[in-house]
Amino acid sequence: MLMKDKVVVQVPGTTANLGPGFDSLGIALNIHNRLIIRRASIPTADAMIAQAGEAFFSASNEKSFPFACEIDGKVPPSRGLGSSVTVRLGTLLGLNRLTSEALSTEQLYKICAKLEGHPDNAAPATFGGFTVTRGDFKIQRFEVPAHLHFVLLVPDFEVRTSDAREIMPHSVPLKDAAFSVANASWITAAFASQQYATLRGAFKDGLHQPYRARLVPFLDDTIHAAEAAGALGGWLSGSGSTIACLTLEYPDRVAEAMQKTVPGSSSVFVTSADNQGACLIS
CATH class of the missing domain: 3.30.70.890 (GHMP kinase, C-terminal domain)
Known part of the structure; x- marks a missing residue:
């Protein structure tokens, strides 16, 4: 199988908690970050991206390789809109596509949620819509209409x-x-x-x-x-x-x-x- 050298991933920002739904409720929003993940000769120096890469290679049993990541988009960092999930999930999805796609979307979501420490942003970012999550990372998901x-x-x-x-x-x-x-x-x-x-x-x-x-x-x-x-x-x-x-x-x-x-x-x-x-x- 011919492996790709570069992949582009889009991940939505999210709003979580919705007040009382602490670490459980979340909604994916129409604001996005795009990540370009590519094979490289020098590994990324970003600690969050590198950690996501290590988690992917460990879970997938794929042979690790150095990769670079470029991020562009409208999800501002440290503003409560799930920017860290866009980075972690985007890295996981990109590496999965660059390899044999051994991991399912649900497996990638769970890896991301564990890296985050809670699933309330990772679930809607992965699956879209309004999500309800538990500590065991199980989810329920519902569509959200455009008139909201x-x-x-x-x-x-x-x-x-x-x-x-x-x-x-x-x-x-x-x-x-x-x-x-x-x-x-x-x-x-x-x-x-x-x-x-x-x-x-x-x-x-x-x-x-x-x-x-x-x-x-x-x-x-x-x-x-x-x-x-x-x-x-x-x-x-x-x-x-x-x-x-x-x-x-x-x-x-x-x-x-x-x-x-x-x-x-x-x-x-x-x-x-x-x-x-x-x-x-x-």
């Missing part, structure tokens, strides 16, 4: 995932946990039944956002402004710093209201869900 608008406010500062996790307490009050479980269940039911109008008020959370709000101090004001402008609700995307809001109508009005709450510079854009997930371009 995701308004993303991206501040001009980063939040490292490690910092966002360190700021969280080791335990939360029972009433906060019960409140969050109820809302996460409601969100899942709404996406499964396509009753999106019932999502209003369901994105409130007691597990992580009250603590992470210290890292994004205008979080609550931005969500409240979006809701007043017609949004169904909003959440801290992943560990931040991006704030995501969902609306069925008037996305431009929601975007304008959100941006007015930010004291510094930021960018706001409107997108939809990606139901395809990661794919090979060439």
Whole structure:
């Protein structure tokens, strides 16, 4: 079999947690990174890419070889939009295609989720749509229609995932946990039944956002402004710093209201869900 020397992979960015669905709920978005993976004489110096390569060669039993990776796209790093998954998953998919394609898409997803430490971004990035995951990496997936608008406010500062996790307490009050479980269940039911109008008020959370709000101090004001402008609700995307809001109508009005709450510079854009997930371009 003739092996390829170069492959191009496209991976969508993601928004995870959706408020109360901590480390479980995620949606793939129509913002993407493209990775060019090619055989090379000198191995990549990027630690994340190299780690993904080691994981691939170990799982596939393929003979390792040096490779290079070029990344281009619109998923900003350290903004809670799954940029690390685009790199890890793109590397895994690319190496699989450059070799004998010994690993299935589900196997590649699980490798990526293990590298990430949680599956909430890896699942939608791999399979597209809205996904619900468990600690054993099993998933349920649902299509997301184009008339759902995701308004993303991206501040001009980063939040490292490690910092966002360190700021969280080791335990939360029972009433906060019960409140969050109820809302996460409601969100899942709404996406499964396509009753999106019932999502209003369901994105409130007691597990992580009250603590992470210290890292994004205008979080609550931005969500409240979006809701007043017609949004169904909003959440801290992943560990931040991006704030995501969902609306069925008037996305431009929601975007304008959100941006007015930010004291510094930021960018706001409107997108939809990606139901395809990661794919090979060439």
